[in-house]
Amino acid sequence: MKRLLLWVIPLLVAIPVFIGTVVYLNQKTGKGALQVTSIPDSNVYLDGKLIGKTPLCKCETADMIPVGDHVVKLVPSSGDFMPFEGKVIIYKSVLTVLDRTFGSGASSQGSIITLTKIADKDAAQFFAVSFPDKAQVLLDGSPAGTTTLTLSNITASDHELTFRKEGYKEKVIRVRAAKGYKLSSIVYLGISDEIASSSAVASSSAVAAVAKVLILATPTGFLNVRDSASLSGSILERVNPGDSFELVSETAGWYEIKLASGETGWISSQYALKQ
DSSP: OHHHHHHHHHHHHHHHHHHHHHHHHHHHSSEEEEEEEEESOEEEEETTEEEEESSEEEOSGGGOEESEEEEEEEEESSSSOOOEEEEEEEOTTOEEEEEEEOOSGGGOEEEEEEEEEOSOTTOEEEEEEEESSSOEEEETTEEEEESSEEEOSOOSSEEEEEEEOTTBOOEEEEEEOOTTEEEEEEEEOOBOHHHHHHHHHHHHHSTTOOOEEEEOOOSSSSEEEESSSSTTSOEEEEEOTTOEEEEEEEETTEEEEEOTTSOEEEEEGGGEEEO
16 A cells, blocks of 8 residues: 555646646647738738738638747838837737838837736726827727726627827727637827927928937837847847937838947837937
């Protein structure tokens, strides 16, 4: 009996560990769907590789995207627009949706929407983040609060979310809430056409003035300055919303700025306004 227990007890301990490992690996492996739309049509790059042109849906089982963090880049096929580059998280058996409407400078807008499972299988939730933050959120036309915002006890049906902030264009997204899931929306608000036009006029009238860039609100509350015009570039420093820097040069989707130390580095033009 003692010998039997010596074999059984380790086995009983090993089974839960094995099950836990399988569950963990199951969550970290597999594939999910990705849908991308844009105005105008754009070439779509995933982790630096061209995967197609918008409207794009990697929704068939054999064509889905491995779960995890990925870098998506949209390069407009027409117009003089800067490309968009951002990170998306792909979850197993879940559709992640990215849309982008390109405009001049900081007037571009868009959103990234995805679903994540929650503990309560009978509940449905919304989670909303906006850039800039403190945007008013309307749920089906009724005020629901300001970003960053979590809404619980949502009916599992179609809904309309409206994001408003003074000085920015209104953004409306239509979504479907599902029981057992939290629908997360990251919304990028574009500066209103009036403000963008006045900024352009002011810039053109400043003869021989040094061009500057103003740091806008970011998801983290700061903006990384990198040693190259790429998300893979090493971080040199962090700058804050409201800071202003001399513009040294620019390339698609990136501004090179001069820091207080005299060193130069690159920031995403998505979170900066050229003055």
